[in-house]
Every structure is written in C-alpha cells, then in structure tokens.
Amino acid sequence: MASIGIRDVSKIYNGGVTAVSAVNIDIADGEFIVLVGPSGCGKSTLLRMVAGLETISQGEVTIGGRTVNDIDPADRDIAMVFQNYALYPHMTVYENLAYGLKNRRTPKAEIEARVAEAARMLELQPYLERKPRALSGGQRQRVAMGRAIVRKPSAFLFDEPLSNLDAKLRVSMRGEIKRLQRRVGTTSIYVTHDQLEAMTLADRLVVLSGGRIEQIGRPLDVYHRPATTFVASFIGSPAMNLVNGEVHGSKLALGPALIDLGAAVPTQGAVTVGLRAEDLRLHDDGQGGLPFRIDYVEELGAQRLVHGMVGDQPLVAALSSEIPLPETASLSIAPSRLHFFDTASGRRIDWSAEAAGPVAAAVVSEVVA
C-alpha cells in the first residue's frame, strides 16, 4: 500500500497532440480515486502513464514516494484490471491468477495460498480449473480482479472494468469492487466515463476534460458545488440545467421570470445559471414561479422527468410521479440551490444565499417588460 503522487504530468504524442496537460493529483494511502470524463478526455492515458504502459512526456509520477517514471510496469508494484479483462485465454483460471506470481518467483506454497485466498474472496473456487471462455462476463471480471489481488500490490489500477458488462451486473460488480477495496485497503485509481459509477465508488473524484482537471473533490462536494459548467453538466443524472440569466443587484432575470435571491451575487449582468432537475418543484398555485411549457415527459417510476421550456431555453425537472401535472406548470426553486457560473469562462461564482437569511422559496414575479 502506498500513496501516489502525480505532479505536472503531461502526455504529448508525436505530432504535438496533447492528451494530458500538467495534471496534479495527490492520492493518499488507501484512497479510492475515480478519474471520470467523456471519452477522449485523457483519463485512460493518465492511468496508463501511472501503470507504465505509456511513457510520461513531462512531469513525475511517484508510487510510495519513489519516482517511477523510468521503471518497468512489472516493477512498479501495481496491478491493473482491463476493460476487456485481458485474461490469458489458453490458461485456466488458476494459471491466470498464478501467472504474475510465478514470474516473480514466488514460492509455490505461497502462490497456492494466495490464489486460494483470492478465489475465496471472489467466490471463484468452483471455476479454478476452467478456461476463461467457459466463464460469464461477471466471472471473467472477477478473475481479472483476482489477478490483481493475488499480487498484493501497492495500487490497483482499473481501466473501465465494468463497461463490458450488462447494466444489472454492473451494479452488483460495482458494489463488489467497493467492498473489496475497503477490505484490502489498497490505494486504487479507477477510470470510468460513467458518472454514476464514479459517484458511487469514489472517495474522491477527479473530473477531466480535454486533458485537464476540471475539479477534484469528494463525490457529494462535486455534486453540490461543481467548479465549472462542464462538471455541472457531466456529474448527476439528469444533467444539471444550464440556462442563461441576468443578475441585477439581488435579482435574477431568468427567461420571463424575475427571482429575488435575497442576497447579492458577486457578479452582475449576464450569467449562466445552473438548476438541478431534482431541486425544481411545482409551484403550488400555478401563478408566479417560472412559467414552464411542458414538452414531453419521461416516466421513471419513482419520479418523472419533465422536459419543457422556460422562455426559449430547455429545462428538465424531476418531479414526483404522484402529483398530477397541470397543463401549464410553473416551477420554483430555493435560491440557495441555484448555481452561478461565469458565462465566458464557465467557472463557478461562489455566493451564499444563507448569508442573507433563510429564504424558503424564491419570491418570483412576472417580469413586466
């Protein structure tokens, strides 16, 4: 077990394409870090640089305080789980698990003990003599994880390990990975493009976009205080609504409506406003509030996602399935639940509605043009 340091790490490919630029992450011993971002954001490249499968163009990676830039993957004391499992197809499960240990000249008795332990942990005992092709996807993934566990490495690296599984299996494997990591307490870096996986697994999230870090933080912090519009739209499902508004003093003009924020926002004029779908409520009397033209409804069972327009901007609201939808709805939101972002840079503008005293619901009035 060890801490991992990623300092000013960049990956520049021949031809000058920068896949990762000047990334800094400090990973504590035993921490579960998830790198999340859309495809092509450099998250896999970053992981592969930590693994040693890609050369590091600039910067430094340390594992357990030791700089590993020029050290072979085998000697970095890491284990990796691949998206397509990468099991050796001609070896039995037992041989797959034992192969890494055998190459390290681990004594035979110890190999057997470690494989037995990993097999017990992952409930693979009945399959030890089978070839990978005789296993289901979930079982193969467990073998791939077992191959990592038997090595007892300083760090686990996961490269989208669940994306080849079906949705149901993915949820249960997610739980299994989390439990396993808690149990063995090994520092882990996990790459995924699935924000839900990221939220549920991570001790800390690293949101990447275009080879740069957008935000690092605990899942709930990232969810509640997204640092940029990119993070806001990437984390959370459905994605946060981002609409254009205008701040005048302590009032916010949003489409045809004017919201009293109760406190001044440290910006004036045009601003990007973020509203979580689940923070929007149906305004009781249908009068005032954000006038909301309903477009179509997605029924999810526990809730319904209502797609519609506020003024000329699209908006999604997550509403309870039990309340009947009126013809023309109007929505309200607590001002403390509003997020503000700089329109030009996309950066979060911090403000605090609480400072102005508790405001139960936004006081909303029609704009008189």
Next chain:
Amino acid sequence: MNRIRLFDHLVLMFGVFIMVAPVVVAFMTSTHEAADIHRNGLSLTWGDHFAETYDKVLTRKGGFTGEITGARMIWNSMILGVGFAAGKIVLSMLAAYAIVYFRFRLGTLFFWMIFTTLLLPLEVRIVPSYEVMNKLALTNTYTGLIVPLLASATGTFFFRQFFKSVPEELLEAARIDGAGPFKFFIDVLVPLSRTMIAAIFIIMFVYGWNQYLWPTLMTTDERFFTLVRGIKQILLVWVGSNIPDYNEAFALAILAMLPPVMIVLIFQRWFIKGLTESDK
C-alpha cells in the same frame, strides 16, 4: 428438402470418386506383378502380390550402391518434411514477432522485403543457393537439404496477421505480470498460435514432403534420397528389355501418400477445434 440433400450427397460422392478412384487404381495395380501390369495396363482387381511387393519396396537394398531401401527413403522424406515444416514455423514466428512487437528502424521495410520474396520461388535462386551450399560443403547433408528452404514469406505473413489480431491488452497484462519479451512469446503467443501452427505445419509438411527439384540437386549420395526421388529412380531403368517395376513405383507412390494424409488427419482435429472454439 430431401431431394436437395440427395443432390448434395451426389455432388459429394462425385467429388470423392474423382479424388479417391486414382488412388484405389494405383493401390490395386501395385499388388500385381510388373510384367502383368505391362501386359494388361492398370487393373482394378486384387493381384495377390501385395505383401511381396511392399516388402520388397520397403526393405530391398537397391540403387547403384545397394544401400538404399524404401524405408530409408521414407525416413529421409520424413526428416525433410518435419524439419522443413518445424524450421519454417520457428523462423517465421520469430520474424513475425519481431516485426509486430518491436519497433526497430526500417521494420516496415524489412517486412516488405520479406513479403516480396513471395514473388521469388525457389527455382529462381536455385543455382546460387546450390553454389552456396556447395561452398559450405553442405551437399549430401540434411542441413543442406533443409536450411536453404526455411525462410518463408508466407509463414511470416500469416503469423504477422495473427499476432496483429491478438488484443493489445494481453501484452499489457503480461507486462504488468512481469513477463519479459521472451516469456510473453513462449507463455502467451505460442500457445495462442497453436491452431495457426497446426495449419501451417500441415501445409509446409506436405510442401516439404513433395519437394523434388531441390533434393535432386542437393543429394548425389543415395543415402539421402527422398521418396519422391526414389519413385523417379524406379521408372528410369527402362533400358533394353528391362520392364520398369511399375508395381514398385505404384507401391512407393501409395506409401509416399500415407504420411501427409496422417499428418492432416492428426492436425485437422486441432485445426477444427481452433476454428470452432472462439477465444474471447
């Protein structure tokens, strides 16, 4: 449905007939005496001289020096066929491994150089090759018979394509598991290539077994004669009133056919297994 199947069977039976009939005729004819064959031509009946002819072919010492037997020629052909096939596989696998997995300067150029040798059959370089072997004093040796034929563009090309289809992650997993280039080759690539090896072994063994020109050129010592050469030798004795030993020629031809057939039978089970079981 039934009619279609009947027709299918007819087509297959016709194909089998065309393939097998000459072999049957050759076999039946080989059981007759030479004079008999000379008089009556090919025959489809059993001729009662089976044991006699085959025993003679396999064990009688013949040739100018009286040292060469049919069994010896089979043995020589076997050495040539197996050595040829195994050598080609080893060499072309190593070449393909280098081309696919190592980035060395001019790698692509070398690949295309190897590839273009496909266009140059043995016959084109046979005189210089002979000259080289002669200078190295390797004529009339197994080394001389086998080594000059080993470089195989076909094999290299097949293995290159196969290695390229092996998922990159396997290499990466092996690297993390601490397998160096040699271990990866032996522990992962070779076992994965089993079916490929079987297929190429079949093709190359038969190819090597049937070599005629090169062994004829390389071997003047009868102890190194191969079967295919031996058959030719038998038919060459038509001098004066001698009747060529047709029966022996046919018997040798039948014998010459057996080992390749057996190789195909043995390896086809692997081959089909490899085709039906998909690894993934």
